[in-house]
Amino acid sequence: MENLNGRLDWRFQKCDATDAANVLKVRFLQFFFDGFAYFCLKLKRNSIMKTNKEFIVEYCEALNGKPKPTELINCYISDADAELKGHIMIFEAGIPCYDFIPEDIITEGNKVMVRFTAGGKHTGDLFGCAPTGNDVKVSGIIVYEVADYLIVNHWMEMDSVGLMQQISAPKTQLA
Missing domain, CATH: 1.10.287 (Helix Hairpins)
Known part of the structure; x- marks a missing residue:
């Protein structure tokens, strides 16, 4: 032929x-x-493969309202984003087992934006503020950069003033 x-x-x-x-x-x-x-x-x-959005949803569910040991955090966050690991440890020390509830999730390429509400009981030192026992709630937006099912970078904005007002000791009235 x-x-x-x-x-x-x-x-x-x-x-x-x-x-x-x-x-x-x-x-x-x-x-x-x-x-x-x-x-x-x-x-x-x-x-079998997850989308970046599914990965971030799994990450939020794994940390929401639960202890956040280093081993668990390392499953989701790369060593390249040590700053995010530090944020989590700081908040976990001041508000143990804090809730992290995604309100909206938007994905574009390897970036995932989450509008969230976080909260819990302030029972540990947080930003130099002694424990108050107050229930605190804060909202914010975080953008995660994902590579190979790991968070490699992030950008976050949250209501820091509102958080500080909730965890600060009440101001005394001046006479």
């Missing part, structure tokens, strides 16, 4: 018409099953 360039195709040399027809059938079935296997593998891989 000749290929499109007019050369004899080596796969069909020394084949009579019957053999060539069988070879074509076998090649067609191989092509069909290879394509089907590739489709199944891709489907399986996509069902």
